[in-house]
Amino acid sequence: MTTAGDLMVIRPRRLELPVWLIVLGLVLRWLWRGLWWCVRHPVSVGLAVAAVVLYREFGRSGLIVPLVLAGLVSAVWRWKHEASWWAWCAGPVLGRCRQVFVYRRAWREAMTLCGLTRTYDHRVVLPRLLRVRSDQALDVLTIRMVRGQTPEEFQRVTANLAYAFGRRHARVYSERPGEPPVRTGYWAMVLGWVDRLRYRDRPSLVYLVVVRTDALRTVVKPFDVPSVPDFTALPLARREDLRHWRLHLLATHVLIGGATRSGKGSVLWSLVRALAGGITSGLVRLWVIDPKGGMEFAMGRPLFARFACKSFEAMADLLDEAVAVMRERQTRLAGAVRVHTPTEADPLVVVVIDEMAALTAYLQDVDLRKRIASSLGLLLSQGAGVGVLVVAALQDPRKEVLPFRDLFPTRIALGLTEAAQVDLVLGDGARNRGALADQMPRWAKGVGYVILDGTPEPARVRFSYISDDHIRELAAGYAAPADAADILAQVGRETADEPNRKPLPRPRGPLLPDSLLTFLDRDADGGEPR
Template structure:
């Protein structure tokens, strides 16, 4: 008999099904799972079925013959066109193997320890590894996020993910990291249909890129100089997936930030080299400012239409004249075009400034510094559309040093000294998205991070190294035309001499520089004051 306070345990009645009804249900359930797996993995299913059919018809000899035949075709394919071999054969095959042997094996542990596992309905919910695609240097993991997660959740733990899987570098992309290729030829329609599936928009999927082999350790040799420079794609650097990174220079300004001896010269000279044939033909005018007295750019002097390296007054004059060119083009092109198209008669003017902080922060002449800042502000805010561009390099990207930092649409971050400087150069959140420019090793001169067009995620690149002998050869091979300095009523000189500043006469004061009230107090006779008080 139960009384008040007794604990009562109520168990629901268990429904027991007969064995003849349970077995068919389990078979149907397992069969549906197997069918669904086959539908989700058509390539693996078809390959397994084909190998099984060959084995049933021809035994082990048939499988060995097939393996030798596939190996021969693969070798010839790689020899003739390695890029497509990696895209369609080796990349998916290596990615499938690494997915099973490397990532799936530790996936639950990695997601849990990196803080990406979620709890729902008393169960652990993990991001799902959809596929792995490999190339000679990278593994690209397609990961379906848990509901409620965003790409920023993965970007915050990018470094954790890299070291979890035994790598040093990783990046997270919210969209597919590669650009959709341009197809042509007989089978272009089929390839475009495949690309439409591969590159489709998938908001619930993020792409984790792990650098398996650091292809940027080797020094990058100079690229071939284009016969006609493509201002929308100038080859300057190599990406860590072994592809070429090209700079979109048209209608933009470029800021290069990096500590001393980190390769800013590689960036600037790679750009000058890519523009070489344009300089020689008159399509491009290089106006160069080298506040270090010509230590960086004097070797390439014949390529420059204007060059100022010793006098800060001459540097200010050069910037003022660039503003004059900009104003003239604005008045001439207004109402006809929105973006200037470079021609020999109306060339592209590229103002290259090394160590920009020497002009904007460290110059002692206040009036001259204000004049330079005013010209730079006008060029950066209005010059891109009319073909007067600014390419500047500096070591310290703080606002006090470069107040108009945000006027540079294109930015490159080399090795930096502080973590906060990464976001100063590339924008807020760039370091969380994988731009670890403050952790560059000592060998990584010329290695930096850039923002790809149309994507907020940074890419890691290494710029080509241009040796001194190559610079001298470029100066001989690509000299600027004789009339290169005469674009718009330019002054005859190229570098102004250091102005002679007469010493200002100092007026000697007859007495100490003290207020009159204090002087009167000090001039009072103390004996007189004492007598009056007595």
Template structure:
């Protein structure tokens, strides 16, 4: 009997399974896990099976001899072709070792303390570490995010993740950071299909690149001077993964931002060096403006078709002539091509400006400053397509100093003094994505952040160091042609006139004014009676 107010406890009926059925279920579960592990790690399974078979057949010698032979072949492989040795042999082995004994040991603690773990249904859900791939300098961690996470959350925690795993630098990429290889030969179709699977779009995965060995601490030697520069891939710097970073110069403008003594000269002279072959052949014309009185560029004067370093009037004239070249090419190439292709008859004009703020903000002559700003605005907005490019360097990237900062498609950030300047140079959110240009150490001259093609995440690079002796050698060996100063005379063409066009017939439209007012206007015009 129950009455109102009594507490009733209702328990569901318990289903009791026999012990033998529970044991069978556990065995099947363990067997399935073991089979799944074997399917995911076929190489390890094959090695274990072969090792056991050799040991049963030949004893200890059956295991020691293959290991010694494999070590000898590995050493020979590394000596002959180290890059493929890292890609196919040492990299996977080292990555697997570090995945098991470095990252998995600290994974739960690192994800929790870096605020990347989530709580769902009263239990903690962690991002999953899928794979670790290593090379000479980097560890690339493939991470499956928790449902509802975005790559921005990992990018904000980049510095925390680097120090959590005992390193100083790390990057987070929303897409695979390396490019798919170019396949050729008989197996190109098969390998291409494998690459399409490996490099497929995976929105639920991010890639954490941990810098194990900082390859940017040592100076970068100057790159070789190509006889014909490739304007779509000019090697200027070394990346953290020991590959070259190449600048796509064709049809773009370049802005270099960096504090004093941060290495802007390394960027500019690295660009001049890789263009030197085109300068001597006449394929490239360098017009250089050095407001510091020639302290930076006077040593390489023979390389330049035009050079202005003392008179601001001469600098304004140089920019006006660049606009004239741009107008001439626009008139001549309109309707024929959309992007200019450099030739010996129609070379690429690169206007290099050091300390651009001296022309746009600090110049006291207001009229001259407005004239320079007008020419720069026209060049930056219209010159890229016709082969009149601007490469500018400055210390202060604020809008008051450089009002047309957004007209530079390609930007490079060296060491900066304030965190807000990073976003001013590279774009909004660049610092949150890992571009810590305001935290550069004192040794990092010529180290900066760039945006890789096809990815929004910045990459850290170091530009080659060009000494005074290298500049003198370039000036002596790759001087510009004698007729390079006047490019309009060198081109040898006059500006094309606008073709004559027949007038279009106009349709008679009704008057927009009242008839009375229209009659008065007609009387005044004809000087007589209205029509």
């Protein structure tokens, strides 16, 4: 009997299991887990089984001989073809080791302290590390995000993640970094299908690239001069993954933002070097403006078709003439093509401007400044399609200094002085996505951030360093042809004729709809429709 106020303790009935059943359950559970692990790691299991079998058959030599043989094969492979050795042998093995011994061990702590865990149903949920792939310089971690997370949350803590795993640099990509390989030959179709599956869009994954060995710490030697430059892929810099960063110059304008002494000169000279083959063959004309009185470019004068470095009038004239060339091409090419293809008769004109702010902001002559601004505006808004391109470098990317910032489709940010300037150069949100151009260490001359084709995330690159000797060599070996400055002679060329137009078929009846005719009639008759 209970009465009001009595304390009632309700205990659920406990199911008492016999001990042997509990032990059996635990054993079965561990067996199942072990079996599942074996299914998921066939290579490790196969190697372990082979090692045991060999040891039982041949004793210790059964282990030593295969190991020595494998080492020899690996050494020869690396010697003969290092790229495939990294891709198929060293990369996967190193990745697996680093996954187990580096990343897994610190995973929970790193995720928690970087604020990437969530609590759900009183449980802490962690992003899952699925795979680690290594190459010579990078570890690429494939991570499954917690439900409800976005890649931006990882991008915001990119630096924290790098330091959490004992490195200085990392990058977070929302899509698998790298492009699918180009397949040719017998198996191309089948491998193409495999690639399509491997590179399919997987929105629940995020890729963390940890820079294991910083390939950009050493100065990058100048690249070989291509005899026929590919304007869609000019090698200018080294990427963190040791590959070349190639600039797509065709039909774009390039803006280089960098504080003083950050290495803007090496970007411009790397570009000149990459184009040098085309300069001698007549495919490219460089029109160079160097407002520093020739300090940067005078040494390479023979390479340039036009050069202005002392008088600002001459610079304004040069820009006006570039507009004239652009106008002539527009008239001639209208209706024929939409993007100009450089030829010897119709070369690519690249207007290179160092210290652009000297022309757009610091020039005291207001009339001249306005003239320059209007030519630059025209070139930047209409020149790309007809092969009159602008490549400009400047220190201060603010709107007051460079009003045309948004007209440059391709941007490069070298070391900058303020965090806000990074977004001004590379576009909104670039710093949050990992372009820490304002935190460039002192040694990082010529290191910058660029946006790669097809990925929104910026990549870190180091431009090749072109010394004075290299410039002299270039000037001696790749001088512009004698008639290079003469491109304006083309401007007087006949423009295309008016096309023959077919007469439009005229409709027979009235040209206006009935309702409108009735309305007009009513208006004419002073009210009543007829």
